Amino acid sequence: MNPTILILGGTMEAAELARRLAPQPLRSITSLAGRTRNPANLDGDVRSGGFGGAEGLARYIEAEDVTLVVDATHPFATQISPNAAKAAELTARPIIRLERPAWQKTEGDRWHEVATLEDAASAIPSGARDMLALGRQHIAAFAARHDVHFVVRMIDPPEAPLDLASYELVLARPGKCGDEEVFLRERRITHIVCRNSGGTASYAKLKAARTLQIPVILIARPPQSFANAVGDIEAVLDFIEAHTGLRLA
Numbered sequence: 001m002n003p004t005i006l007i008l009g010g011t012m013e014a015a016e017l018a019r020r021l022a023p024q025p026l027r028s029i030t031s032l033a034g035r036t037r038n039p040a041n042l043d044g045d046v047r048s049g050g051f052g053g054a055e056g057l058a059r060y061i062e063a064e065d066v067t068l069v070v071d072a073t074h075p076f077a078t079q080i081s082p083n084a085a086k087a088a089e090l091t092a093r094p095i096i097r098l099e100r101p102a103w104q105k106t107e108g109d110r111w112h113e114v115a116t117l118e119d120a121a122s123a124i125p126s127g128a129r130d131m132l133a134l135g136r137q138h139i140a141a142f143a144a145r146h147d148v149h150f151v152v153r154m155i156d157p158p159e160a161p162l163d164l165a166s167y168e169l170v171l172a173r174p175g176k177c178g179d180e181e182v183f184l185r186e187r188r189i190t191h192i193v194c195r196n197s198g199g200t201a202s203y204a205k206l207k208a209a210r211t212l213q214i215p216v217i218l219i220a221r222p223p224q225s226f227a228n229a230v231g232d233i234e235a236v237l238d239f240i241e242a243h244t245g246l247r248l249a
């Protein structure tokens, strides 16, 4: 019987892995938390919604006869990864973590690196026009900053008005570097707050900030430890080959 690969997803890397596995003699299942309203189309099978903790995930792995697990969730998703590690242990399945490398500071960057959302909120100077490139669930940490004007950029509209004294909301995806420069100039942004997500999709605003010499308050990734972590899809394909005996073209 063909092996079954469970990809814990919600990231571009997970989508790319599913695409790479599509022509192979195996079944891939991408698991999504179910938060995004219109998730992009994915190759292979897709399931959505929480499993009910590590034990629920372990039951799912057994029920679907999963051969191995790829944890390709977002670096700031901190519950699902330990659950996946535990479920893999409970079911004695191999697991690999695919995590995009963090962005590294380069010459010309004016980064102020902080550990938490709260630290980021404290680090914004009074009177700033601050771009918040964060999801709606992270905005509450900035509610006490009545002395800052926020330009909040999100992909999905929030269900309720944001709990900020002074803000404007822009519903947009990250753009290319030139577009980001225009955005930062037009909105007269003096500071940016964002998370060190890594990857290419949202890096353009950091490049634009470097060009315009805008300070960036960058929230570091939460500390997580993985027994077996890799930074690129090729290494995951090697792992799948090693545990399935398949030769992936």
Ligand code: NAP
Pocket: 008, 009, 010, 011, 031, 032, 033, 035, 048, 049, 050, 051, 052, 053, 054, 056, 057, 072, 073, 074, 076, 077, 078, 079, 080, 081, 083
């Ligand atoms: P989280 O805090 O680590 O997970 C919370 C709970 O959501 C988990 O305990 C699990 O519920 C469920 N869950 C999370 N990822 C799942 C998945 N891939 N498949 C099925 N259930 C999942 O995660 P989060 O920060 O809320 O992120 C949710 C999803 O969005 C993740 O898949 C992540 O890759 C993606 N994402 C997150 C961020 C971010 O900033 N955190 C950004 C982009 C994309 P049960 O315990 O019931 O199984």
